[in-house]
Amino acid sequence: MIVLLSCITLKFNLCFPDIPSSLKSLPLNGHFSFNEIHHTARDFGNRYQFLPLAVLHPKSVSDIANTIRYIWQLGPGSELTVAARGHGHSLQGQAQAHRGVVVNMESLGGLKMHTYTGKHPYVDVSGGELWINVLHESLKYGLAPKSWTDYLYLSVGGTLSNAGISGQAFRHGPQISNVYQLEIVTGKGEVLNCSEKKNADLFYGVLGGLGQFGIITRARISLKPAPKMVKWIRVLYSDFAIFVRDQEHLISAQNTFDYIEGFVIINRTGLLNNWRSSFNPQDPVQASQFESDGRTLYCLELAKNFNPDKIDIINKEIEKLLSELSYISSTLFMSEVSYVEFLDRVHVSEVKLRSKGLWEVPHPWLNLLVPGSKIHDFALEVFGNILTDTSNGPILIYPVNKSKWDNRTSVVRPDEDIFYLVASLSSAVPHSTGSDGLEHILTQNKRILDFCEEGHLGENLGVVSALAKVHKSTHFNGNTNEWITPESEVIHDKIEQIEVEQNSQDGAIPITQEELSIKVFGQRSGYVTGLGMRPSSSSRNIVGHGDNIKYVTQLEQKVQEQADQIQKQADKIQEQAKGIEVANNKIHELVEAKRGTGEDVG
Ligand SMILES: Cc1cc2nc3c(=O)[nH]c(=O)nc-3n(C[C@H](O)[C@H](O)[C@H](O)COP(=O)(O)OP(=O)(O)OC[C@H]3O[C@@H](n4cnc5c(N)ncnc54)[C@H](O)[C@@H]3O)c2cc1C
Numbered sequence: 001m002i003v004l005l006s007c008i009t010l011k012f013n014l015c016f017p018d019i020p021s022s023l024k025s026l027p028l029n030g031h032f033s034f035n036e037i038h039h040t041a042r043d044f045g046n047r048y049q050f051l052p053l054a055v056l057h058p059k060s061v062s063d064i065a066n067t068i069r070y071i072w073q074l075g076p077g078s079e080l081t082v083a084a085r086g087h088g089h090s091l092q093g094q095a096q097a098h099r100g101v102v103v104n105m106e107s108l109g110g111l112k113m114h115t116y117t118g119k120h121p122y123v124d125v126s127g128g129e130l131w132i133n134v135l136h137e138s139l140k141y142g143l144a145p146k147s148w149t150d151y152l153y154l155s156v157g158g159t160l161s162n163a164g165i166s167g168q169a170f171r172h173g174p175q176i177s178n179v180y181q182l183e184i185v186t187g188k189g190e191v192l193n194c195s196e197k198k199n200a201d202l203f204y205g206v207l208g209g210l211g212q213f214g215i216i217t218r219a220r221i222s223l224k225p226a227p228k229m230v231k232w233i234r235v236l237y238s239d240f241a242i243f244v245r246d247q248e249h250l251i252s253a254q255n256t257f258d259y260i261e262g263f264v265i266i267n268r269t270g271l272l273n274n275w276r277s278s279f280n281p282q283d284p285v286q287a288s289q290f291e292s293d294g295r296t297l298y299c300l301e302l303a304k305n306f307n308p309d310k311i312d313i314i315n316k317e318i319e320k321l322l323s324e325l326s327y328i329s330s331t332l333f334m335s336e337v338s339y340v341e342f343l344d345r346v347h348v349s350e351v352k353l354r355s356k357g358l359w360e361v362p363h364p365w366l367n368l369l370v371p372g373s374k375i376h377d378f379a380l381e382v383f384g385n386i387l388t389d390t391s392n393g394p395i396l397i398y399p400v401n402k403s404k405w406d407n408r409t410s411v412v413r414p415d416e417d418i419f420y421l422v423a424s425l426s427s428a429v430p431h432s433t434g435s436d437g438l439e440h441i442l443t444q445n446k447r448i449l450d451f452c453e454e455g456h457l458g459e460n461l462g463v464v465s466a467l468a469k470v471h472k473s474t475h476f477n478g479n480t481n482e483w484i485t486p487e488s489e490v491i492h493d494k495i496e497q498i499e500v501e502q503n504s505q506d507g508a509i510p511i512t513q514e515e516l517s518i519k520v521f522g523q524r525s526g527y528v529t530g531l532g533m534r535p536s537s538s539s540r541n542i543v544g545h546g547d548n549i550k551y552v553t554q555l556e557q558k559v560q561e562q563a564d565q566i567q568k569q570a571d572k573i574q575e576q577a578k579g580i581e582v583a584n585n586k587i588h589e590l591v592e593a594k595r596g597t598g599e600d601v602g
Helices: 002-015 019-024 061-074 105-110 131-139 158-160 201-206 240-253 286-288 308-323 339-343 345-355 373-385 438-454 467-475 484-502 511-523 545-596
Strands: 031-033 054-057 082-085 101-104 114-116 120-127 144-147 180-186 191-195 213-226 229-237 259-265 299-304 331-339 367-370 396-402 419-422 461-464 539-543
Touching: 002 131, 019 031, 019 061, 019 240, 054 061, 054 213, 061 082, 061 101, 061 180, 061 191, 061 213, 082 105, 101 105, 105 331, 120 131, 120 419, 131 144, 131 158, 131 339, 158 213, 180 201, 229 240, 229 339, 229 545, 240 299, 240 373, 286 467, 339 345, 367 373, 367 438, 373 396, 373 419, 461 545, 467 511, 484 511
Parallel strands: 054 101, 082 101, 367 539
Antiparallel strands: 031 054, 114 120, 120 213, 144 213, 180 191, 180 213, 229 299, 229 331, 259 299, 259 396, 367 419, 396 419, 461 539
């Protein structure tokens, strides 16, 4: 082992310059840190820690481009990985680079935001800018982005690399559906502008691409007029079917709320006291008599934007919309807050949790996209059997419309008109071995994923998911027990073999699905060693078995269509060959006939 290590070190030293010194000598406006790097080996998930070799604090886009170009030129043998780090709020080390270079995108924030107030307003912002700053800047012009996340202390590049989903997504789509243009530093260190019209592959690849296809240095975000105030409403249900029926009704209605979410409340008594005091029950007497009795309840959370001069109209609209719903009537809670207060609502909880030392704990979050047709089975098992006794944080559940998602982006989502975001946002109590401890929560998460995988809901695909599984699910027909082509089987065996070999080495860092993909299918253009070599996303996408079978069937149909076309062409060629043969025979007969008459046939 020691001999092997010294060989590797020797090879590294012979082939590569002293990397820290060569990084230091790059002409930059910003600088590299080699010592103050430990904070970049942590993230919000608080479970994975990969120490980088260096942290780049860029002051300009060319700092990032020069660094990546240099690493690209070193070639894959340098094994230097690169990760952009926005606000470091990912969960599984996605913004970390083991012995590589972390690009601290927040130091690029010096680039000024620029708001355009014309017919289709937008704001140009740095990839490292926080959404809370984008909000305050655009509000100076009476404008605001259309689609949000629940928490605003996240970077623009960080959420655009995921999806950016919140209660506005049913109407406007996720944040990645609300971007006009991006400036990207590619894996080769080029700086490219891209949009729907220009470098479209790169544009859609980067959106939802988990930082695998390039670094977002600038984004043009679409804006709309901002309201001043928000009516914020919560109502409770005890029947899941009625809860989701009302949610789906609201996201499909024409004139509806501006924000629609929901969450599950498990085993909580004294519920009313837990809600923010600013939430007033519509009928305080009736509400005070409501007992949750430890039942699992479902809370529909709604918001309607308004400007104070239109308050009467808005009140009527809300009354009408609420009259179409079937919640428990004594549980209507409403409050009126400013637009900023509403959007920045999670920050209030952050401040409280930080003051109690409960913010920087492990967060074994589980984010799922579940097809609408499976949500009842899912709820029955997950809320009825797996998470019955307790929950260790909010469990969000709300539907979105597929029509608002652009299928050209890198995000993988269920192929149904309506699908649900389900997010179990647990916090673990450090060192606890009880039901609030990390191990217990991870076991619960695994039970949920196993339930999804074991034939109940279908394959569980991560945004960057288990390669062997995806390959098999799309190239193997479970009905006929056959691979689509013989090569598909060979590729599948190769994937499994590499994975087993790599992971059986003592102490080896498990191979990521991205590395595996590069080993099997080769390096894709624009990949730098590091972009594309980090742990997979933590958000999962439950795609029903039906979808996989449909996909396999489609592929088979395509193969069959191609085979038919080839056969038709072969038939044509054969016909032509026959025609040629007939013509040849005729020529031959003519020649023979002429010969018979003693004519010169040349
Ligand atoms: C409290 C909290 C609430 C949240 N609420 C929501 C929510 O409501 N909806 C939602 O959709 N998500 C939500 N998230 C998840 C969040 O959107 C993602 O974790 C997001 O990636 C975090 O942004 P960040 O700036 O911290 O990114 P990082 O953790 O810094 O990076 C995340 C990923 O993006 C890549 N990346 C970062 N910057 C760039 C860039 N400029 N160019 C290319 N790649 C880049 C990184 O390499 C990494 O792969 C929440 C997270 C937290 C902690």
